[in-house]
Amino acid sequence: MDESAEAAFEAYFRARRDAVRRTAYLLCGDWHRADDHAQAAFVALHRHWRRIRDTAALDAWMRRTLVRSVVDESRRPWRRERFTDVVEAGAVASATDGVATRHVLVDGLRSVPPRQRAVLVLRYLEGLDVAGTAAALGCSEGTVKSQTSHGLAALRAVLGDTLDDLRPAG
Amino acid sequence: MTDDDRLAALFSQAAAETPPPPRFDHDRVVATSRRITARRRSAVLGGAMALLVVTGVGVAVGLPRPGGDAVSSAAAPAAAPEAAAEAGAAADAVRAAPVPLGPGTTECAQRQDPQLRAVLEEVLPEVAGAVEAAVTTDCRPGGERGVSLEVSDGGTAGLLTVEYLPPGEPAGPTSGPSAVAATASGGTVVVGSRGEGPGTPAPFADRLDATAADLAPRL
Numbered sequence: 001m002d003e004s005a006e007a008a009f010e011a012y013f014r015a016r017r018d019a020v021r022r023t024a025y026l027l028c029g030d031w032h033r034a035d036d037h038a039q040a041a042f043v044a045l046h047r048h049w050r051r052i053r054d055t056a057a058l059d060a061w062m063r064r065t066l067v068r069s070v071v072d073e074s075r076r077p078w079r080r081e082r083f084t085d086v087v088e089a090g091a092v093a094s095a096t097d098g099v100a101t102r103h104v105l106v107d108g109l110r111s112v113p114p115r116q117r118a119v120l121v122l123r124y125l126e127g128l129d130v131a132g133t134a135a136a137l138g139c140s141e142g143t144v145k146s147q148t149s150h151g152l153a154a155l156r157a158v159l160g161d162t163l164d165d166l167r168p169a170g
Numbered sequence: 171m172t173d174d175d176r177l178a179a180l181f182s183q184a185a186a187e188t189p190p191p192p193r194f195d196h197d198r199v200v201a202t203s204r205r206i207t208a209r210r211r212s213a214v215l216g217g218a219m220a221l222l223v224v225t226g227v228g229v230a231v232g233l234p235r236p237g238g239d240a241v242s243s244a245a246a247p248a249a250a251p252e253a254a255a256e257a258g259a260a261a262d263a264v265r266a267a268p269v270p271l272g273p274g275t276t277e278c279a280q281r282q283d284p285q286l287r288a289v290l291e292e293v294l295p296e297v298a299g300a301v302e303a304a305v306t307t308d309c310r311p312g313g314e315r316g317v318s319l320e321v322s323d324g325g326t327a328g329l330l331t332v333e334y335l336p337p338g339e340p341a342g343p344t345s346g347p348s349a350v351a352a353t354a355s356g357g358t359v360v361v362g363s364r365g366e367g368p369g370t371p372a373p374f375a376d377r378l379d380a381t382a383a384d385l386a387p388r389l
Contacts, residue, residue: 013199017192018189025189026185039199069305072329121181143367143369152177
């Protein structure tokens with residue numbers, strides 16, 4: 001890349017690194033892995049920087065790359081996540097204050113299948129609407145709605161009455 | 171406040187946790203990007219050199235021997251079929267007895283292994299030039315190899331993955347269409363594909379078995 005392109009990439013990296021890390025954290029529930037996924041997404045972005053003509057679409061490109069990285073990693077033979085409706089006692093903390101609420105939600109999200117988790121994170125953290133989420137994930141709006149419903153149901157099944165605010169939406 | 175607003179507030183609160191210091195910076199990202207690009211170029215160059223060697227064998231067979239009858243340029247077309255046949259035979263010999271790639275030798279598994287990609291492009295040339303999909307950089311046992319590509323099969327786009335697992339490491343279940351084959355080095359190759367979203371067709375779905383079978387003697 002030439003100097004101007006490198007400078008533009010660096011500016012984007014510095015502006016977006018923390019946000020991308022936080023999204024990755026909610027997608028995978030672990031800061032160590034979140035940094036791996038975020039770094040991989042930025043490396044991919046750097047490698048394809050010249051091919052991405054529409055700079056306004058950078059955030060969407062990064063979201064899609066990040067989600068794909070997390071979802072695909074969960075399917076790899078060496079790290080295939082397991083999901084269960086049966087949660088061990090004490091596995092999910094109770095929400096008595098803000099810190100506990102954060103941990104409860106992150107713990108609960110770990111129990112939601114990756115694709116549904118991605119839909120929830122894109123909709124409720126990134127603030128995307130149904131159409132935007134569908135575009136980010138490359139699926140239909142109907143799929144986003146059903147994944148949202150299933151994801152929230154899975155989250156509520158794990159958290160029980162801990163978070164009464166959780167309601168299926170969309 | 172709507173349900174969606176409450177959920178958004180909860181997710182924002184969860185994401186507001188003070189994160190640990192990042193484990194990567196801009197310089198590391200750029201260095202990793204350049205290293206991957208350099209590896210990719212080396213693999214392409216290696217493939218080109220191998221092709222030149224094979225082509226050179228064929229051309230050498232077609233050239234006149236010292237002291238023999240000179241072959242004029244006008245006669246070259248007549249000799250060309252024979253040279254081409256020899257070159258083809260040489261290429262067939264190379265193809266018939268490939269040296270298995272075997273387990274990776276790096277300290278950590280390469281998730282975008284240039285050697286595995288070069289072999290994949292031999293058996294599935296349509297993926298040449300495909301964009302690499304994002305992969306994580308955490309360290310896995312170096313015997314494993316992987317390639318993940320964003321591919322297009324006609325109008326069908328999606329993700330094609332090839333995983334090589336060294337001897338003794340069983341392949342787990344996969345989502346979406348896939349094919350598994352035992353390799354010449356005693357390992358396992360898993361070729362998988364999935365479309366852009368749920369219910370969408372997977373690219374090269376009808377060629378996964380053949381691709382795994384073609385990769386097996388090479389890995």
